[in-house]
Amino acid sequence: MALTAVSWSTASQVSDLSGLVLQNQRPIPELGDKDVLVELRAASLNKRDLVVAKGQGGLVAPPGAIPGSDGAGVVVKVGSQVQNLQPNDRVITHMVPDKFPNDATPPLGDxxxxxxxxxxxxLGQEMNGTLTTYGVFPESCLVKFGNMMSFEEAxxxxCSGITAWNSLMGLEGKQVKKGDWVLVQGSGGVSVAALQFAVAVGAIVVATTSSEEKGLRLKALGASHIVNYRQTPSWGAVAxxxxxxxxGFDIIVDVGGNATLSQSVAAVRRNGVMTVIGMIGEADAEPTPMMxxxxxxxxxRGIxxxxRAMMRSMVKFVEDNKIKLALDDEVFALADLKDAFKRLEEQKHFSKVVIQIPGKIQSEEV
Structure with missing residues (x-):
């Protein structure tokens, strides 16, 4: 019997998520020379995944595509030209490969x-993603990690982890260092990862939130100060x-877009760095002019x-510093993806919404 997977499939992109269908025996494609078969153990969700599933923002996924870009698992089998991975390696997905099936998309160096x-x-849009028990990925979409992290953490x-890392470490000569002051916004995946990374190098972190409960969690992760942006509309000057x-701040990780940029400008120091990485704030907020x-x-910096080189450096940093990556309190099973999306959309989560994927070998013929 050939190996099959339990996979979510994007039959159609509609706002009520009815186009997401769970397939119980999806065939596993043959491995190409540079492909790797991975048994997924966990995945995490991003706003992008929800937008793609709903067909919003002009993001189109081909019918039948497996959603999700973030995941971690174990290598089952490798193609004949795979050089750096072998069965039983623990791996994390990287959203973009070095070469794309679509010839119109230029290749990416390391x-x-x-x-x-x-x-x-x-991954998760034109290429099959991670919301499946088994996935076939190009070797360039995978990075090894060790036993220090759980699959859920990894x-x-x-997506959010590497975005946070790029925000703090991606600009040569401006990498975060001990004694720097860093401002993060809210308690989503990028902000929490940036908080944990910055604290690990000895930076002083100020976090904004509108929730007293989430503020306590941010403090527990190392934030030195909390500013409630709902109670303090001019929170940039206060921070x-x-x-x-x-x-002012050496580095600001701005996730709110137009809803927060004016306050970020008010808070940044002269010659400081303001990274613009998201637009989760109010869509109709007044734009902040570049001037x-x-x-x-x-x-x-837009992020x-x-x-891939950053991805490897980040994984090493997390492992070397023994960072216990924060997760949301509620963890979902693969079959409960739509409930997980609801929690994400309602912004009830802290850090990342995680899907546990208990893979089980259905055939020895892999």
Whole structure:
């Protein structure tokens, strides 16, 4: 009997998620020379996954595509030209490969940062993703990790983790260091990962939130100060006053887009770095003009994921520093994906929403 998988499939993209269908015996494709068969053990969800599933923002997935970009598992089998992986290796997915099935998408070197076209052509959209018990991925979409992290923790690094790492470590000469002041916004995956990474190097972190409960969790992870943005509309100036002599922040990780950018500009220090990595705030918020940064004299970076080389450096950093990556309190089974999406959409989660995938070999013929 041939190996099959339990997989979610994007039959159609509709706003009520009715187009997501769970297949119980999806055939596993043959491995190409540079492909790797992975038994997935965990996946985590991003806002992108929800947007793709609903067909919003012009993000199109081919019918039958497996959703999800973030995952961790165990190598089962490798293609004949796979060089750096072998069966039983523990691996994390990286959303974008070095070469794409779509010839119109240019290849990516190890140190190259992906563009939006690469992300749209990557896992969970044009390429099959991680919400499955077994997946076939190019070797370049996988990074090894050791026993220090659980599969659930490792699955959070594929998108939000690498984005946080790029925000803090991606600009040569401006990497976060001990004694720097860092501002993170909210308690989503990128912000929590950035908090944990910055604390690990000895930076002082200020976090914003509207929830007292989540504020306590952020403090427990190492945030030195919490600012409630709902109670304090001008939170940028208030947060800035917490820094030495009110100088402002060395690095700001902005996830809210137009809803938060004006406050980030108010909080950043001269020659500081403001990374713009998301737009989870109110969609109708007043845009912040680029000229606003002229008199602040800061660096502004747009961030889309990170390179494969960054991914490997991040995994080593997490393992070397024995960071216990934060997860949401509620963990979902693969069959309960739609409930997990609901929790994500309602923003009831802390850090990342995680799907446990207890894979089971259905055939020895792999």
């Amino acid at each position: 140190d190259e940062l992906p563009g939006w076209n690469h992300i749209c052509a990557g 699955s959070t690094l594929s 800035k006053e917490l820094t030495p002599s009110g100088r 606003a940064v002229l008199f602040v004299a800061c660096v502004v 889309l994921l990170g390179s």
